[in-house]
Amino acid sequence: MNSKINAIAVSNGIAAGKTWVQKDSVPSKVRKSISMEEVPSELEAYKKAKLQTILHLQQLALKVEREQSKQASEIFRMHIMLLEDESFGPQIEKVIAEDKVSAVSAVESVSQNLITMFDTMDNDYFKERALDIKDISRQLKVALLKDKGLYREENVFPQTGKYIIVAEELTPAQTVKFPIDRVLGFVMTKGGNTSHAAILARTYGVPAVIVKSLDFTALGSMEYMAINGYEGWISPISREEIKHYQARTDFTDENLNKELNNITLAANIGSSGDIELIKKYKAEGVGLFRTEFLFMGESLPSEEEQINAYRAVIEACEPHMTIIRTLDIGGDKEAPALELPKEKNPFLGVRALRLCFANEGLFKVQLRAIWKASYYGSLAVMFPMVANLAELRKAKSFLREAKDEVIKEGFPTGNLQTGIMIEIPSAVLLADCLAKEVDFFSIGTNDLTQYTMAADRENEQLTYLNEYYQPAVLKLISMTVEAARQNNIWVGICGEAGGDELLLPFWSSLGVTELSMSPGKLTAARKTLNTFKANEEERKELVKRVLSCVTTEEIKICLVSFQTPK
């Protein structure tokens, strides 16, 4: 067993492989003072470097906007603004002219003052800005030195192979330059959870940790390394040991061994464009078909348009089942065509089923379309945000009325299973009586977590509460599964937790019937489940141990102990 070195986990995942060390290779051996006559040429050189830097930043912004999102690209637009600020760019020119120093020296001294200012702030959000200044300053220096032929890029990421990137800290510009598909993980010695590299790693699902107990030189001397972004550690390993860790990170597709884990793996889809992913990732049906996309345009979809959209998915899924979730608009999701009034507390407001009750016509059209589509294959419908039995009964009476209308009009219908999403704690407490009136439950872990922890899932300061590893959340889920079992109905999970690699053995042991996740996660889920070979007794033990944990850390450690190959 190798020695583990403690680290701060900032992005989930496990990786092992060869390291590549990012060195900051900007030399600072350039002459400091200059003569009066040299001032104009140094000023010229600076202006040229500044233009090149702005151009470079604009290119990075475009690249990130294309590959990620407009929001993620705005950091670079902010960098341009910083550079043009009176106390940065123009100040550099002033220092060159007045102090008679080289452009590189001026860039260094002006940046250093700003870096110190931010570094000494005690709020992390502002402390992080020091790295922004370093980033810009570095680019200015590189441009200046290149112009003088004094800069050679020696530390270039290799053209082939996958690596664990080891760096002191990574600036936004450095981070986005890596070909992310060849990055196994990030190991840094500075920074924190809100640093740009950490955010990028999470966006792409690449593991990342921050090691503070070891200096950069020691870290950089490790040729091979294993990192664990769940538990937060790294370990120097030998080349031969990579295989041992790689077992679960390398993805060759395989079928799920149903004798080991009898569970259905379905896909969550959100638009007709996702249809091809169902086959590509071998999904056993669609466990959550979000219908919102149909309603987010300028006008509302007709019954006919809805039937066609549902039919396309149903037919692509055959022989497996498609589960349509009725309209879940409101909260964070807007629909311009509905002209909804702004609410003070949208997540606790008129959303989902509540909104459908307030717009009966809209709801009825969708239910009629679902009945007509049921003719084309195996279909189920589920209602989101059910809070009590009265709501379920009301929704079901609408469903019956819609069926009567469709049949009266002479249209054929098929079978339709009826279920509800379990995402409000009240529904968990009432699960036993709700179960008597539905065919299945589908647990929406994202909202269940938000409502259980009373923590807005969009508030980044509350991420420590908003995680489904919370003991209370896992307890509610197990209560739901138990109520389903006692009433002989099946139960699925369609929230993010359903595809969580660490939790998969737990779901299987708990007796969850179906897991529905983003199609891209299915391959890894099959792989993970196929390595989980526990017998009945061991599964009971796993459930018992997880449910007896009282903190999220304990839960993660417990889950990992069941996953790491012995």
Next chain:
Amino acid sequence: MTEEFVLKNEGGLHARPAADFVQLCKGLTSKIQISKGNKTADAKSIISILGLAAGANTKISIEVVGDNEAADMNAIKDCLNRLA
């Protein structure tokens, strides 16, 4: 004219919100100063605004001077209310 305002968004006037805010102020004709405690910043300079380290729930005071000060003040408060 001077008004007080409490920053309600997460993180306050940091990074992107600060950039959005400064961008708006640059487009206004008034002279705009933001104060937090005994520190005052020029609202048209991002570094100056970031230098206030005005995080979430910080009380700031906004001083707007110019021919359009009432309209500009409204635009500023509107922008601060919309910061994410």
